[in-house]
Amino acid sequence: MSSVLVIEDEKGISGLIEAALVRHGHCVETAEDGREGIRKFESGCFDLVITDVLMPEVDGLGVLRHIRSTPRRRTPVIGMSGTPWFLSDTGFDRVLAKPFSLQKLVDCVKGVAESLRSPQPSTASPFGEKCPALPAC
Numbered sequence: 695m696s697s698v699l700v701i702e703d704e705k706g707i708s709g710l711i712e713a714a715l716v717r718h719g720h721c722v723e724t725a726e727d728g729r730e731g732i733r734k735f736e737s738g739c740f741d742l743v744i745t746d747v748l749m750p751e752v753d754g755l756g757v758l759r760h761i762r763s764t765p766r767r768r769t770p771v772i773g774m775s776g777t778p779w780f781l782s783d784t785g786f787d788r789v790l791a792k793p794f795s796l797q798k799l800v801d802c803v804k805g806v807a808e809s810l811r812s813p814q815p816s817t818a819s820p821f822g823e824k825c826p827a828l829p830a831c
Contacts, residue, residue, distance in 0.1 A: 696741035696807060697721045701731035701757060702774070703749045711744065714796040715803065728752025732760050740769060742806060744790075747775040758785055770806045 698720050702708040705726070712722045723738065725731035729752045731745060743761060747754035758771050762785065773786035774794075781789045787809075790802055 696803075697723070697739060698803070699723050699725065699731060699734055699738065699740040699743045701725045701728060701743065701745040701749070701754070703727050703746060707746075710796065711799060714799055718800050718803075720803070728754065728757045731757050735761060735766075735769075736764075742770050742772070742803065744772045744774065744803075747773050747777075747781065755784060770810065772802060772806065 698715055700708055700711050700715075700722055702711065702724070703726055708724050708726070712724055715722045723734060723740075725734050728745070728749050731743070732752065735743065735757075743757070745754040745757045752760075754773050754775070758773065761767060761769055761771055770787040771785075772788045772790055773781050773784065774790045774792055775781055776792040778789045778791040788802055788806055790799065
């Protein structure tokens, strides 16, 4: 079971994501915007963050920049966007193209978890440096 922070400004989408991940054994906390997401990230302990990219005030890229500037910068971040091709070199660990099926979401989260368990080559760039995004889910 992993602890997931979902940052999404559309309550309907947030609720569906939360329900799907809870059904698959994850503990989920939600935030309605990037500012609230950053506050929850700072006060909690999450194994994974899933964030919408286009949100008012603090967007998903702002959330990602904040996470990468903290001591917990290695926390994986999945970016969700209807325009995923704009996110190819942003530093998200995965990009989930909207609209997506709930099964695709669950598979993406599982893929991130599996990549964390895999031994990383010693030459891999640490998070926080400019790293290319991993393949889209």
